[in-house]
Amino acid sequence: MSDIKNENKPFEPRIVAFFCNWCTYTAADLAGTARMTYAPNARVVRIMCSGRLDPQFVLTALREGADGVLIGGCHPGDCHYMEGNYKTYRRFVLLRRLLETMGIEKERVRMEWIAASEGDRVQKVMNEMAGDLRRLGPLHLEPEAIDLHAALHGEIKPMIQEVAR
Amino acid sequence: MSKPKVGFYWCAACGGCEESVVDLAAGILDVVNAVDIVFWPVALDFKREDVEKMQDNEMAVCFINGAIRSSEQGEMVALLRKKAGLVIAFGSCSHLGGIPGLANLYNKEQVMKTAYKDTVTTVNESNTYPVESYKAPEGNLTLPSLWNTVKTLDQVIDVDYYIPGCPPPSSLLADAVNTILQGKLPAKGSVLAPDTALCHECPRKASKPEKVAIKEFKRPHEIIIDEEKCLLSQGLLCLGSATRSGCGWVCINGNMPCTGCMGPISRVHDHGTKALSAIASLTASNDEAEIAAILDKIVDPAGTFFRYSLPASLLHRKYEAPKEGGK
Numbered sequence: 050m051s052d053i054k055n056e057n058k059p060f061e062p063r064i065v066a067f068f069c070n071w072c073t074y075t076a077a078d079l080a081g082t083a084r085m086t087y088a089p090n091a092r093v094v095r096i097m098c099s100g101r102l103d104p105q106f107v108l109t110a111l112r113e114g115a116d117g118v119l120i121g122g123c124h125p126g127d128c129h130y131m132e133g134n135y136k137t138y139r140r141f142v143l144l145r146r147l148l149e150t151m152g153i154e155k156e157r158v159r160m161e162w163i164a165a166s167e168g169d170r171v172q173k174v175m176n177e178m179a180g181d182l183r184r185l186g187p188l189h190l191e192p193e194a195i196d197l198h199a200a201l202h203g204e205i206k207p208m209i210q211e212v213a214r
Numbered sequence: 215m216s217k218p219k220v221g222f223y224w225c226a227a228c229g230g231c232e233e234s235v236v237d238l239a240a241g242i243l244d245v246v247n248a249v250d251i252v253f254w255p256v257a258l259d260f261k262r263e264d265v266e267k268m269q270d271n272e273m274a275v276c277f278i279n280g281a282i283r284s285s286e287q288g289e290m291v292a293l294l295r296k297k298a299g300l301v302i303a304f305g306s307c308s309h310l311g312g313i314p315g316l317a318n319l320y321n322k323e324q325v326m327k328t329a330y331k332d333t334v335t336t337v338n339e340s341n342t343y344p345v346e347s348y349k350a351p352e353g354n355l356t357l358p359s360l361w362n363t364v365k366t367l368d369q370v371i372d373v374d375y376y377i378p379g380c381p382p383p384s385s386l387l388a389d390a391v392n393t394i395l396q397g398k399l400p401a402k403g404s405v406l407a408p409d410t411a412l413c414h415e416c417p418r419k420a421s422k423p424e425k426v427a428i429k430e431f432k433r434p435h436e437i438i439i440d441e442e443k444c445l446l447s448q449g450l451l452c453l454g455s456a457t458r459s460g461c462g463w464v465c466i467n468g469n470m471p472c473t474g475c476m477g478p479i480s481r482v483h484d485h486g487t488k489a490l491s492a493i494a495s496l497t498a499s500n501d502e503a504e505i506a507a508i509l510d511k512i513v514d515p516a517g518t519f520f521r522y523s524l525p526a527s528l529l530h531r532k533y534e535a536p537k538e539g540g541k
């Protein structure tokens with residue numbers, strides 16, 4: 050995901066979108082064939098149902114360099130697997146509260162119900178989200194491992210330096 | 215043949231892990247007979263110089279408990295890594311960050327202010343804070359520095375194996391020592407505990423419904439807890455479905471829900487997020503407002519689901535957006 054991370058260009062957010070195959074993914078496709086233009090910031094991952102979305106995917110995307118994550122599922126009552134979208138919604142509600150505690154702005158993780166016919170809604174949501182993220186700026190999560198060498202300023206030193214004479 | 219040399223060390227920890235070594239009770243004599251303990255500051259009088267004098271890899275194995283959050287701890291574990299053939303992260307703090315890892319919900323300034331100023335029992339009218347360097351008439355005095363972020367052991371040095379738990383069950387330590395002595399170690403990076411979820415053989419499993427649906431989450435002090443029934447089905451936040459077994463269900467047998475100290479099974483990457491996901495999806499409602507109201511009863515999602523694993527989680531710490539005009 051380094052292609053748009055060019056230091057000299059103005060910041061363009063990277064969005065990872067998890068779209069349900071039966072609704073939002075089809076809608077995004079429709080938006081494409083209908084030549085509706087929308088912000089090109091998203092990498093779309095197709096999942097068979099929004100219920101497949103493990104919240105670990107959302108955090109992994111943020112960890113790996115996404116500035117925001119968009120989740121798209123079928124409208125309430127329309128999930129092909131009955132309850133998948135409700136399950137995801139329940140997880141999303143608690144995840145959103147966790148993210149708030151963790152200092153991640155709420156605009157960075159968004160969930161939308163978008164039916165297969167709603168190409169215009171994909172266009173609108175994508176544009177809005179790209180705008181929100183442009184305003185927030187990039188997400189710089191602290192790297193996983195520590196640079197021990199740097200943390201210790203070089204060589205292993207005595208804990209308390211001897212009193213200089 | 216000389217006995218293999220073993221070391222124990224502690225970093226940011228409460229001392230419970232050391233207790234679980236002592237809890238080997240008579241078993242510790244078997245360990246002492248089989249190995250030569252060459253470093254164990256909490257119990258025996260060894261100093262840092264004793265470690266510095268060792269050859270590289272001189273210790274067969276060093277057990278390190280505690281999270282890493284200061285330059286002193288960083289130095290010590292780097293030194294122990296050089297001197298030990300195997301490094302084992304011992305206990306939740308070293309494995310996943312543990313309770314001290316909850317400091318990652320704050321930054322260093324907030325932690326210092328709480329400890330040296332804000333707690334009710336602290337009187338500090340002159341606003342005195344510890345400094346890392348002080349020019350005394352005799353010369354410059356320095357102290358180790360506290361890091362802004364609490365780290366797991368494997369975020370700081372290379373770790374060979376993990377023994378989970380808060381504190382780890384002594385039986386896992388005894389098993390690990392035996393496994394090492396017999397040279398039957400599993401693949402590097404393994405957690406030396408069973409790889410099944412705690413629910414799997416829970417004594418209350420029979421009373422866990424096929425489909426748990428929770429209308430109201432409860433906290434242990436709010437109800438009279440049934441001593442036989444699955445705790446989760448009583449609305450308590452029992453993390454058994456996302457947590458590794460190996461503890462002997464001590465909390466469940468004490469009629470308390472599992473708070474997740476053994477960490478995740480190997481298929482799970484982020485224990486807290488997985489537990490959050492598993493529990494949230496059991497909310498018994500399909501109505502957006504009602505779902506939010508039910509889940510509001512979980513007052514502290516970060517402290518509940520990441521009680522032992524915040525530093526090891528995908529986010530590691532509270533995010534602080536760079537200041538305007540910064541990078």
Ligand code: SF4
Nearest residue numbers: 413416444445452454
């Ligand atoms: S949820 Fe808790 S009490 Fe219920 S079966 Fe699992 S570990 Fe046992």
Ligand code: SF4
Nearest residue numbers: 461465472473474475
């Ligand atoms: S029941 Fe859960 S919290 Fe209690 S010791 Fe076992 S793993 Fe740890």
Ligand code: FES
Nearest residue numbers: 069098099128129
């Ligand atoms: S099939 Fe679209 S959300 Fe389940």
